[in-house]
Amino acid sequence: MPQSASDPPAAPGIAHAVAPSLHDRGNLHTVATQQLDKAARAMNLDTSVRAILSQPKNELIINFPVRMDSGEQRMFKGYRVQHNNILGPYKGGIRYHEESNLDEMKALAAWMTYKCALYDIPFGGGKGGVKFNPREHSKPELERITRRFTHALGSNIGPEWDIPAPDVGTNSQTMVWMMDTYMNIVGMAEKNSVRRIVTGKSVTAGGSHGREAATGQGVVHCITEWAQDKRFRLDGCSFIVQGFGNVGSNTARILSKLGATLVATGDYKGYIANPEGINPHKLTEHVGKTGSVMGYKHGRAIAREDFFGLECDIFIPAALELEIGLPEAKALRCKLVVEGANGPTFPEAEEVLLSRGIDVLPDILANAGGVIVSYYEWLQNKRSERWDLEEVETRLERRMKRTFAQVRELTIEKKLDWRTASYEVALDRIQKAYLERGIFP
Ligand code: NAD
Numbered sequence: 001m002p003q004s005a006s007d008p009p010a011a012p013g014i015a016h017a018v019a020p021s022l023h024d025r026g027n028l029h030t031v032a033t034q035q036l037d038k039a040a041r042a043m044n045l046d047t048s049v050r051a052i053l054s055q056p057k058n059e060l061i062i063n064f065p066v067r068m069d070s071g072e073q074r075m076f077k078g079y080r081v082q083h084n085n086i087l088g089p090y091k092g093g094i095r096y097h098e099e100s101n102l103d104e105m106k107a108l109a110a111w112m113t114y115k116c117a118l119y120d121i122p123f124g125g126g127k128g129g130v131k132f133n134p135r136e137h138s139k140p141e142l143e144r145i146t147r148r149f150t151h152a153l154g155s156n157i158g159p160e161w162d163i164p165a166p167d168v169g170t171n172s173q174t175m176v177w178m179m180d181t182y183m184n185i186v187g188m189a190e191k192n193s194v195r196r197i198v199t200g201k202s203v204t205a206g207g208s209h210g211r212e213a214a215t216g217q218g219v220v221h222c223i224t225e226w227a228q229d230k231r232f233r234l235d236g237c238s239f240i241v242q243g244f245g246n247v248g249s250n251t252a253r254i255l256s257k258l259g260a261t262l263v264a265t266g267d268y269k270g271y272i273a274n275p276e277g278i279n280p281h282k283l284t285e286h287v288g289k290t291g292s293v294m295g296y297k298h299g300r301a302i303a304r305e306d307f308f309g310l311e312c313d314i315f316i317p318a319a320l321e322l323e324i325g326l327p328e329a330k331a332l333r334c335k336l337v338v339e340g341a342n343g344p345t346f347p348e349a350e351e352v353l354l355s356r357g358i359d360v361l362p363d364i365l366a367n368a369g370g371v372i373v374s375y376y377e378w379l380q381n382k383r384s385e386r387w388d389l390e391e392v393e394t395r396l397e398r399r400m401k402r403t404f405a406q407v408r409e410l411t412i413e414k415k416l417d418w419r420t421a422s423y424e425v426a427l428d429r430i431q432k433a434y435l436e437r438g439i440f441p
Contacts, residue, residue, distance in 0.1 A: 029107045035419065057083065057085065059102060064149060083126060089162060093168075095108075112124075112126060196378045256279075269294045309332075350419070407422050
């Protein structure tokens, strides 16, 4: 990935610290289609349902101008892809990244459809974002970009139609700006009833307790269930997290509470390792101050190639998509890969991992904690309620364990890998809805 103009030069020895650009890695929509096809074959999915799901319902591209701090005007390209809404309103994150593109949005939107269906959440799938590097902009510029984009989206989003949330490069502050802008384009009397236009807001703005850490918490629920099945002790085991943002850092902190040790991690600037263990709480403080894991004094800088070859029990990709290709799948020395990120594994790389006896818990199963608690946030707003943290956490745990058990049963009964089994549960729900309703007219 290109470094921003303000980034310092890479330290000696880590010049190739990060992966090639997203464009050079492959097409994400092709990967999503391959996964869908594999699951469709395994369950004999109705061909008309398969055809509907192979493309999003709506694809929106918006070019909009924003005034920079310097006074000059700059054009930005924004996206919103609405994949499917047979089970409920479109739902999915907003990504700010310099390499965002339409095919990436299409894949990410489709995975939201399957994730919500898998967990029986009454939402469909969507995804959007703006193609730019947020690290290159001041807070006032980020605010103006967000507000102008939200305004440009206008009635293409809505609290019962399409509900955005945070993703890579966005956070609760971004959601508060989106909410406030949307509230200001509806009539005065409607303001409060549209608070649920976005989820992942700050708690002060009407967000839910537990949302910030929910995706990481959900990743850990899946690991706990897997470990119980395998009679594997998490206390004393080692793990690696790629990406130390919302998902990566929360997963690391929660997993370390169960006695597991973080031995390596990395982000857009490079990778660090320490076989004695890295304290994820202290590392979070360091990242808060410096913006990267690099330079953390209790970790040695290592090259990307070495990072994927380190021995550990659990490897958790929690950065961007398409990070695990064939070389990485051959290099990994772990028992389990848990996809905190969306789409981190190429299909052919997954085959290699499976043939090597490494289990892969897929994104739609493992990283659904965020959208589950987003659903709880949306419900709380709709009912004018406020649930305490304990209630949110209990509901999240119950839902995740129930679905994990359902998928596990299918893996055993039909001898399926975890991804195909997860798809089958999701696609079965979507297929039933289509067959029952038929196609209008
Ligand atoms: P984030 O922006 O908070 O963090 C992303 C992390 O990845 C950062 O540490 C960043 O430096 C690192 N990174 C970026 N490019 C990299 C590269 N080339 N090599 C190594 N590291 C790199 O984003 P996030 O919200 O934590 O999302 C991470 C992944 O999890 C994404 O795939 C996202 O779609 C997925 N996800 C997020 C949520 C959520 O609730 N935030 C929910 C489900 C899935």
